[in-house]
Amino acid sequence: MPYPYIPSPNYDDRPEGVTVNCVVLHATVEPTVQGTINIFLDPAKRVSAHFIVGKEGQVIQMVPVEKRAWHAGPSELDGKPAVNDYSVGIEMVNRNDGVDPYPEVQMQAVAGIIRFVRSRYVIPDERIVSHATVARPAGRKTDPRNFDLDRLRRLARIP
Numbered sequence: 001m002p003y004p005y006i007p008s009p010n011y012d013d014r015p016e017g018v019t020v021n022c023v024v025l026h027a028t029v030e031p032t033v034q035g036t037i038n039i040f041l042d043p044a045k046r047v048s049a050h051f052i053v054g055k056e057g058q059v060i061q062m063v064p065v066e067k068r069a070w071h072a073g074p075s076e077l078d079g080k081p082a083v084n085d086y087s088v089g090i091e092m093v094n095r096n097d098g099v100d101p102y103p104e105v106q107m108q109a110v111a112g113i114i115r116f117v118r119s120r121y122v123i124p125d126e127r128i129v130s131h132a133t134v135a136r137p138a139g140r141k142t143d144p145r146n147f148d149l150d151r152l153r154r155l156a157r158i159p
C-alpha cells in the first residue's frame with residue numbers, strides 16, 4: 001500500500017460481485033489526525049474510513065480499499081442504497097463548522113488518494129460526492145461543509 005497503514009478493526013467484506021465506483025468525502029469534526037485514528041481503532045465505535053487526511057497533507061490508511069469501511073451509514077446514491085458497499089471513504093480533518101479551511105496541501109493529498117483509487121477502479125467525476133449528498137434521510141449529515149468539490153474533481157483527474 002502506498003500510504004502509512006494503521007489497521008482499523010471496523011470493516012468487513014464488500015458484498016459478492018460489488019465493485020468500487022464512488023468516493024465519499026467527509027469532515028471529521030474531530031480536530032486532529034490522532035484523535036480520528038483513535039476513534040477508528042475503537043471496536044465499540046463501529047466506524048472507520050479507508051483514509052484520513054490531515055491539515056498538513058498527512059495521509060493514513062486504515063482499511064484496504066477492497067474491503068468495506070463503515071463511514072457513510074444509511075445512504076443512497078443514484079437510487080442505490082448502502083453506499084459503503086461500493087465506495088471508498090475519505091475523512092478530512094476539519095471541524096465542519098463551515099469556517100475551518102481546507103488547506104491546499106490537504107486538498108492535494110485528497111486528490112492524490114482519488115488518483116490512486118482511480119488506478120484500480122473507474123470513478124466518474126460526478127461520483128466523487130459529499131457525505132451530505134448521500135446520507136439518508138436527507139439532511140442527516142452536513143459534511144464536508146463549505147468544501148470546494150468541483151475544484152477537487154478537477155485536481156483528481158488523471159492527465
Ligand SMILES: [Zn+2]
Pocket residue numbers: 025026027071131141143
Ligand atoms: Zn461524514
